[in-house]
Amino acid sequence: xxxxxxxxxxxxxxxxxxxxxxxxxxxxxxxxxxxxxxxxxxxxxxxxxxxxxxxxxxxxxxxxxxxxxxxxxxxxxxxxxxxxxxxxxxxxxxxxxxxxxxxxxxxxxxxxxxxxxxxxxxxxxxxxxxxx
Numbered sequence: 583x584x585x586x587x588x589x590x591x592x593x594x595x596x597x598x599x600x601x602x603x604x605x606x607x608x609x610x611x612x613x614x615x616x617x618x619x620x621x622x623x624x625x626x627x628x629x630x631x632x633x634x635x636x637x638x639x640x641x642x643x644x645x646x647x648x649x650x651x652x653x654x655x656x657x658x659x660x661x662x663x664x665x666x667x668x669x670x671x672x673x674x675x676x677x678x679x680x681x682x683x684x685x686x687x688x689x690x691x692x693x694x695x696x697x698x699x700x701x702x703x704x705x706x707x708x709x710x711x712x713x714x
Contacts (some may be wrong), residue, residue, distance in 0.1 A: 586681060588619065590591075591630060591652045593660065593662040593678055593680050593691075594662060594664050594676070594678055595630075595662040595663045595664030595676065595677075595678065596630065596635060596663060596664070597661075597662055598625075598626035598629045598630055598661050598662065598663050598677075598706045599622055599625060599626040599629070599657070599660070599661040600658060600659070600660045600661075601659055602656070602657075602658055602659075602663075603618075603653050603654065603655055603656065603657045603658075603659055603681075604655065605655050606641070606683070606694070607623075608651075608655060608677070609653075612655075613652040613653065613654060614643060614654065614655065614657070615651065616649060616652035616693075619649075619653055619679055619692070620644070620647065620657070620691055620693075622634045622659060622661055622679065623661050623677040623679055623693070623695055623697065624641055624644075624697060624709070625661075626660070626661035626662075626663050626677055626678055627641075627661075627663050627675040627677045627697040627699065628641065628697075628699060629636040629663075630632070630664075630675050631673050631697075631699040631701075632676055634665055634668070634673055634711075635668075635673055635699075635701040636701075636705075636711070636712055637700045637701060637702075637709070638701070638703070639673070639699035639700065639701055640700055640702050640706070641697060641698070641699055642660075642672065642697040642698050642699060642700045643697070644695055644696070644697055644698075645674065645695075645696040645697070645698055646695055646696045647694075648694055648695065649693045650690075650691055650692055650693060650694070651681070651690055651691070651693075653679075653681050653694070654681075654683070654691050654692075656684070657681040657682060657683060657692075658681070658682040659678055659679050659680070659681050659682075659692070660679070660680045660681075660682065660689075661673045661678070661679050662677070662678045662679075662680065663676065663678075664676050664701060666696065667709070670710055670711065671700050671701050671708040671709060671710060671711060672699065672700045672701070672708075673696055673698070673699050673701070673711065674696055674697070674698045675697050675698075675699065676694065676695075676696050677694065677695055677697055678691060678693075678694040679691075679692050679693045680692065680695065696714040
């Protein structure tokens with residue numbers, strides 16, 4: 583997605599996580615490591631999936647991931663998620679990560695992806711969604 587069009591829209595979905603990018607999360611180039619951002623997105627999507635499915639979930643796939651802009655030390659990142667589809671035992675959540683530059687300044691879309699989770703029971707086996 584071209585950044586110009588992303589900057590002109592609001593985040594899609596509900597806010598699931600807001601956290602601060604810290605120096606310990608950087609790659610050798612000094613920017614925030616993409617794996618750290620991906621892990622925050624996975625947690626955010628998992629929180630939404632847990633509520634929507636009524637119980638435990640496990641990540642089974644990251645179906646797509648697009649990095650639009652780097653995240654910098656000191657950015658507050660906000661992960662928003664929206665349900666894209668619900669199956670018998672799985673749910674797909676579209677997660678967007680927006681950075682607030684300079685604390686609460688400019689808001690920019692930095693990455694987005696589609697995460698799939700499977701609802702699981704206490705034995706960690708797939709369960710029908712809604713049968714928590």
